[in-house]
Amino acid sequence: MKIMHIIAPVSFGGGESLLVNLINEKVIGIDESIVLLYKSEKFIFKLKEIRARYYVIKDKELGDNITKKDIIKDLFLLFYDVFKINKIIKNGQYKVLHLHGFSASIVGYIIKKINNSIKIIYTHHGIKQKSKFKIINNIQSKIYNSFDELTSVSQFSVDTLNKNFNLKKKFIKIHNCIAKDFFYDYKSFQKKKNNIYKFLYIARFIKSKNHLDIVLALKKLNDELSLNIEVVLAGNGPELKKIKAIVKEKELENNFVFLGSVNYSEIKDLINSCDYCIFPSIHEAFGLGAVECMSQGLPVLAYDIPIMNEIIKGNGILVCKNELAFGLKKIIEIEFKKSEIIDYTKQFSPSKIKEQYSLLYKGLI
Template sequence: MKILHIINDLSKNGGAQRFLIDLVSHYDPHFEIKVLILSDENEYQAELKECGVQYLSWKSLTFQQKWNLLRWPDLVHGHLYPSIYLALLAIGKKRLQTEHNTTNRRRDYPMLKFMEYWLYKSFDMTICITGRVQEELIRFMPRYQSKYSVVYNGVELSKFTMQPKIRSAFAKDKVFKIGMAGRLHNYKDHESLLRAMQSLPQNYELHLAGGGPKQEELQALATSLGIEQRVHWYGVISDIPNFLNSLDVYVQSSLVEGFGLASVEAMASGLPVLGSDVPGLDEVIGDSRYLFPTGSPTLLADKILTITNDIDTYNEASRYSVERASLYTIDKFREGYYAAYAQLCPEK
């Protein structure tokens, strides 16, 4: 079966991009896979070459090459806007898209509703990354709910310790390292995390991995709060396991988070994980003790102190994380998608 994935870019700063790489890294020889990128940004070239997946840039193709490529596959798998609309040009092919978030900016504009009707009607299947993502999609576009299903994202658990960070005691002068990995943009809520730091004692540091358009604004906020000496900015990093192993507590502070892959990776590293109480992430974390309302830095600071002020509470949260992470394996994730491909193209 020939499968063409279409995505905006392959930056290491995005969760959907990482999702795609994890999906195509191992596959049955029965499948032939190509990846089409709308931009020229591809930071996963080595990984794609290693697994034998051909990648192409839309910008560098001639009109004839673009036509031939869209005629090549049996199935087109679209990721993100506007790539999902380009997938519609593969006329006569089976089409599948992944719904990565519980909402998007297009849903805020009634004038675009007819385009969304056309989109969901034209795709043979829409796979949501959590049950909450599916619920929100049904609420927005109930007409085509028979085409919606759920396949949870997965993590290569072998890359992480999968061991609780059990501690017997904390030193009185211990420096607690709080961390988060995620793109610095409007869907995240780094502001609440920075403001929470202002309420925490001086022996608490914040370590942020990821880059994005809001970096200067967030750095200015840290300075205005007087915490700039306790906030460390890493930019986009490739060694996520090493970054997570250096932390004591992980926080996923987001306004929108369909799944929260980084939070599962933190769980797999044995870290106590706190997350925003938003659809998708709440389902993945699965316990209200480790959730906090968005835009509530004081409550977030209280949650962090609750975990770090009591060794038994810390150890319990660490054990819970490892147990929870075991639900989201990379094998279940891949099996779900390749089963969907086979369902749409049973004779290929």
């Protein structure tokens, strides 16, 4: 069975990570390739690492700061490339298209119109909110209704999509997965030799990731208690300079470590150098970074939002937005079993998620 994935990679986020992990999880009888609507050096590097077959349609990178308006504008130029993509599909005798994200859904819809025999699965990687324009919602519903299967990476996202659109066939949940490397060669748990509690947050420095909330919470905690907390922040982004300045202003330099971008190959060791994961982001369809931390036995401190309730369960602490300082204190007081957190996270392994998609593929042929 030959499967063609289509994606418009922006950087190396949840959708790109899912694809790399799925394709790297080989299943007998399934042959997969990827069409990249745009070039992405980060994504291509990972695809080369796993020796994936891929095709790049446009020699142009979208970049991290791309807006939906930019994507829509550029889609008109992609219309001319639909026939090129359809030729690749026909020459390769692909039977199933697996679309990832908004741009791919538009391209897939047009391909379906000119190649009605093709079967299509669409996976949504974000949280789709209803547009204020009814005509846009109707168009989106029509596109979704033309596909054979609809999936999204969390139950929260599924419920939102099914509520916001008039769908004949409903979205179903298939969780995102993390790399198989996270599921072997576990580091042995070491008892603390000092009184420093290390929290880790791996995220781009953008407003929705709420790095400022961590700074303010730690300032409040330091004013009230004498807990020795160190927060390790990995990532880059437009808010980095501002956060560093506020940390200095609040005299918290001894409580924060700024690592900048970290190579993906180093993330597992970084996680194992810390005691807890802190994850105050509020706009997540899945929460990949939190799951990666849990895979190594780290409890997670996050905001009490639907997606965090869904993926964290009892493996951490969920707090309201103004209670992050309380959460930092509370999570240290609770004794979590590292082995139980690791076992729980195995449901997000590539083999488990690939099995679910494989059943969908086979059901279409």
